[in-house]
Amino acid sequence: MHHRYLHHFLIALVTLSLTAIAHANPKPAVVRVGVLGFGTVNWELDVMQVHGLAKKRGVELKIVPLASADAPTVALQGGAVDVIVADWIWVSRQRAESNAYTFAPYSNAVGSLMTDRHSGIKSLSDLKDKKVGIAGGPNDKTLLLLRAYAQRKLDLDLPRHVKPTYAAPPLLTELALRNQIDAALNYWHYAARLEASGMTTLIDMPEILKGLGIDKPIPLIGWVFHEEWALRNADAVKGFLAASYEAKAILAGSDAEWNRIRPKMRAENDAVFAALRRGFLKGIPTCSDQETMTAVGKTFGILAETGGTQLVGRSSELPTGTFWPGFRLPPCSAG
Incomplete structure (x- = not known):
């Protein structure tokens, strides 16, 4: 999808689908986001903070910098943060062990x-x-x-x-x-x-x-949080995710915004900057429907067959609740 159309699409998505949130509590709800100091997630979080996208939805973002690859899941499990970015494979393995973490799509971009x-x-x-x-x-x-x-x-x-x-x-x-x-x-x-x-x-x-017979783009990484916390803080979670997708919309439609965050990207030259921008935008999820979830389930089956219980845990299929039901992208068009 061309970046200009992606921008308009995401603005509509944010306006129509994600801002129907209950009246905000006068005191902002604090959402602690655990993120690696060098991670690309920081780009989006910076846009959210600079433009007050979470604040206007009654959410106070607290960024908790983390140092190592395993630190986000450790911090989430230990209660030091409320939200991290991880893959739904980790979530499904946790749910197979009765640890009710859940997932909302963040990006389709992988290696x-x-x-x-x-x-x-x-x-x-x-x-x-x-x-x-x-x-x-x-x-x-x-x-x-x-x-x-x-x-x-x-x-x-x-x-x-x-x-x-x-x-x-x-x-x-x-x-x-x-x-x-x-x-x-x-x-x-x-x-x-x-x-x-x-x-x-x-x-x-x-x-x-x-x-592998999967012709639908699927999100592999997303915002991950505990189901119980999400139920207690439903408005905050919806507000946070709305802010996340509005930040994506801004990045999809603004050259100036990319130039502003360029220092955070540590791009060595213009070619690297352009490649990083292109890769980020290409990974933005824009739609989801039953076919998407069927593709996710099929992918899970392939990973279970290849990686075994060490990767996916004891479940033979994607556990119910792996994808948080409180978040929905628009359905994908037939074309």
């Missing part, structure tokens, strides 16, 4: 497999015995879906086909730029930096999902 455009690598088959850098570890959702794709489409056992190298995303980016690995499976914003540096996408998540 890509990147290679040097001069490497001669044109397909997954060409990666035989090549060094493939992987962010997130052996149970990363992107890797597991890629494994399932390689098995079904190419009859390749990917872990045996390549030489995996697990590393933190920034290190992985450096290894790729120094040609010390042959390919990098990295998170979307690191993949954007590699793209801006001249690398090319060998395969991305939409292509992986399509190869």
Whole structure:
């Protein structure tokens, strides 16, 4: 969807769907958001704060900076924060253990497999015995879906086909730029930096999902919070999510806003800045319907088959309540 139309669409979404909130309590409800100091979530939160998008809905945002990849889920479970960004796979595993966390879509953006455009690598088959850098570890959702794709489409056992190298995303980016690995499976914003540096996408998540029979865009990461807290603070949650989607609308329609937040993006040059902006906007969820949820359920089944109980927990299907029923995107058009 063109950014201009996305902007108008999201404004309508916020106006019509998310601002029908009960009269705000004169005292703002505090929502503590746990976020990694270097995470892209900070861009949206900054827009929310600078424009008072949560405040006007009776919500006081408190940003709690966190230091490590596991810190958000630890902070949420320990009661130090109310909301984090995580994937619904983590939520479903928690619900299978009777921990009633729940999820509202934040982004469809996930990782890509990147290679040097001069490497001669044109397909997954060409990666035989090549060094493939992987962010997130052996149970990363992107890797597991890629494994399932390689098995079904190419009859390749990917872990045996390549030489995996697990590393933190920034290190992985450096290894790729120094040609010390042959390919990098990295998170979307690191993949954007590699793209801006001249690398090319060998395969991305939409292509992986399509190869697995899933032709609908699905959110993989979202705002995660405890169901009990959401029930006690329903207006605050709705206000927070409305502010989140209004911030997305502003970013979708304003060059000036991107220029304002550019220092937070740490973009080394114009090409990186443009790639990061493009990747963020491409990941904004715009609609959801029963077909979307069917696609999510099918994706869960593939992850359960590939990653086993260590990834998804003891549930054989996506647990009811994984997606918070208090939040709905508009239905997707038939076209």
